[in-house]
């Protein structure tokens with residue numbers, strides 16, 4: 138950005154505060170600092186509404202991100218868990234994408250190699266429809282129990298698999314009576330405010346058996362902070378992890394880390410850990426605890442980087458004719474992008490390959506969600522892809538439709 142250029146005014150609702158935040162829910166330290174605040178954002182960014190009016194009047198809340206100086210955990214210290222109701226239809230499957238399905242397959246193959254589970258029982262917290270659990274149990278020849286409060290829990294077709302059970306509930310200590318060897322938890326911990334409570338509960342559930350295991354997948358916050366990725370901050374994501382804070386939390390709760398790495402275009406973190414005592418034959422058993430400094434420094438520079446990305450995308454939208462832009466990917470990223478930035482008149486629609494979302498409307502902005510084929514005949518000149526990992530897949534889809542808009546992608 139030109140240093141002589143006057144700073145762009147921030148969109149209404151965006152602030153970069155300073156000062157102490159609430160005590161850290163991950164490690165309990167009181168040395169925390171607020172650095173990003175949003176007001177009036179949808180309390181669920183992944184719900185798809187039936188009509189534009191209910192989408193535009195969807196309930197909103199405030200967000201205030203703080204970072205812990207002791208463990209680098211980032212959290213929304215204004216979060217009110219009572220406001221987010223996961224019993225509602227919560228549509229977050231990415232299973233329509235070939236890129237995502239390939240990632241899921243590779244994740245399962247690696248996990249089955251690392252923790253052979255034939256005949257054992259694996260519990261998945263926040264299983265959603267149950268796609269991952271069904272595929273893991275089939276590949277591993279294991280039994281599965283899925284726990285999830287949403288209405289769609291267990292909707293996967295599991296007629297062919299062995300012993301899958303689904304419980305419509307929030308996971309808690311009352312589930313400790315279930316005998317399990319492994320606990321899977323993907324894209325759920327970031328929705329939980331008392332993170333240490335949950336990880337301690339899993340440690341207690343598994344007990345002091347180093348042959349048992351837990352596997353987590355969460356978004357990586359370090360990338361979000363470095364990229365000023367305001368489209369990756371949502372109300373229902375109250376907890377944001379980096380390798381450093383995830384390692385500290387699991388070690389403090391009595392786990393030995395076996396694998397902790399960035400995956401999926403460095404967007405997600407994978408963690409595999411065993412309760413207590415080292416697993417002697419596992420490669421990479423000794424985990425050097427990551428330094429906090431890269432994350433702390435990324436949080437310090439977030440305001441500057443985020444101002445730049447807000448100004449960059451504001452200018453890009455303003456340079457577009459009204460109604461000439463389509464976003465591709467109607468998940469949380471699109472909702473956050475639109476509600477944080479505004480300029481809604483420039484955007485005509487949001488494309489999604491998930492047939493369950495097509496015909497519905499985005500929370501907050503009320504933009505219609507359409508199928509790729511619906512782009513034909515719409516006045517789209519510019520297309521913004523919400524997740525760079527899908528660029529090749531989307532370019533192929535566009536070519537098949539004979540469409541040639543200018544294509545950009547978020548970082």
Ligand SMILES: [Zn+2]
Nearest residue numbers: 161164205208
């Ligand atoms: Zn902390």
